[in-house]
Amino acid sequence: MYRVDLNCDLGESFGAYRIGMDEQILPLISSANIACGFHAADPLVMEHTTVLAAANGIGMGAHPGFPDLQGFGRREMKLSPAEVKALIVYQIGALSAFVKAAGGSLQHVKAHGALYNMAGKDKALAEAICEGISAVDENLIVLGQAGSRVEEAAKEKGLPFAREVFADRAYEEDGSLVARSKSGAMIEDEEEAVNRVIRMIKEGKVRTVTGKEISIQADSVCVHGDGEKALRFVEKIRKALLAEGIAIKPLREMTT
Numbered sequence: 001m002y003r004v005d006l007n008c009d010l011g012e013s014f015g016a017y018r019i020g021m022d023e024q025i026l027p028l029i030s031s032a033n034i035a036c037g038f039h040a041a042d043p044l045v046m047e048h049t050t051v052l053a054a055a056n057g058i059g060m061g062a063h064p065g066f067p068d069l070q071g072f073g074r075r076e077m078k079l080s081p082a083e084v085k086a087l088i089v090y091q092i093g094a095l096s097a098f099v100k101a102a103g104g105s106l107q108h109v110k111a112h113g114a115l116y117n118m119a120g121k122d123k124a125l126a127e128a129i130c131e132g133i134s135a136v137d138e139n140l141i142v143l144g145q146a147g148s149r150v151e152e153a154a155k156e157k158g159l160p161f162a163r164e165v166f167a168d169r170a171y172e173e174d175g176s177l178v179a180r181s182k183s184g185a186m187i188e189d190e191e192e193a194v195n196r197v198i199r200m201i202k203e204g205k206v207r208t209v210t211g212k213e214i215s216i217q218a219d220s221v222c223v224h225g226d227g228e229k230a231l232r233f234v235e236k237i238r239k240a241l242l243a244e245g246i247a248i249k250p251l252r253e254m255t256t
Contacts, residue, residue: 003247004201005162005220005254006238007031007143009063009112011049012040012072021231026052028234030250031059031220033110033143036091039065039073046098054102059250061143064091065112073113074180081128084115088132096136108141108162108251109133111150120148120176127153134159141251146217147175162219162251165200167193167237170209175216178209185209190233194240197221201246219254 010026011034012019019040026032032053035041041049053060064087065073079087092109099106111119111129119125126149133140134157144150146163154161168187170178178185187193200206200218207213221241223234241248 001247002201002245003249003254004218004241005030005059005251006223006234006241006248007033007061007110007164007220007251008223008234009033009035010053011035011045011063013045014040014042014069022049022052024231025234026056026058028238029058029223030248031061031107031143033061033063033108033112034095035112036062036064036095038067038087038091039069039071039112043098046095047101050095050098050102050104054099054104059107059252060095060099060104061108061110061141061251062092062095062106063110063112064088065115068114073115076114076118081124081131084125084128085132085135088129089135092133092136092140106137106140108143110143110164116144117177117179119150120145123149123153126150127156130154130157130159133157143220143251145175145177162254163217164220164222165197165206165216165218166222167197168224168233171206171214171216173208173210173212173214175214182209190229190236193233194237197237198240198244198246201241202244220251 006029010022010032066077130153141160142154
């Protein structure tokens with residue numbers, strides 16, 4: 001039987017600024033990547049999001065990013081491996097406290113934005129992230145791209161790793177995501193995105209931005225919750241997965 005985790009980046013509001021449709025999307029997914037206050041969120045938002053996720057029985061994960069609220073963590077920063085390890089520990093620690101207070105336990109860690117993309121190709125950065133995760137809890141699942149430096153580093157550290165694919169992002173031939181600054185980076189057609197997801201899960205294949213077919217493994221599908229059509233998109237993907245006989249399970253059940 002086919003099965004997959006459905007994850008979404010949530011808890012990204014800040015102060016008076018509201019981002020996403022967390023309340024509506026949470027019941028439709030199986031795992032949530034929750035912002036930890038560096039690229040988005042604040043203590044009240046973190047508390048609210050973890051309470052909601054716990055109430056819905058959703059697997060909760062820390063979503064640490066660069067300290068860049070204004071740029072939403074999507075701008076590259078040059079930090080030393082020691083700095084990166086420390087900011088990972090700091091953010092996991094902060095979110096873990098809220099998760100515990102909500103009566104849950106932390107399931108996974110997924111780096112955010114520029115940190116995620118840079119670590120996918122930078123061995124030292126990937127190792128720093130995994131060292132930070134390992135220092136806090138060796139049982140936390142690392143969520144990242146298949147074949148990335150993060151996967152290599154997680155395996156070297158003995159950390160459980162889950163391979164993530166993206167419903168609405170285009171791929172380069174090396175399996176990395178097409179940069180948002182490039183044309184064709186986002187898959188705008190909902191039907192195309194859904195069909196790509198089904199194929200990645202069942203056939204282990206995806207067509208790149210150049211038209212080449214590459215192999216890909218999918219333990220978890222990421223859907224973004226902050227777009228104009230986010231709710232409808234998540235609903236459509238969930239419905240399609242179930243119609244195709246693909247069970248939706250949280251990460252902790254995908255890695256056992």
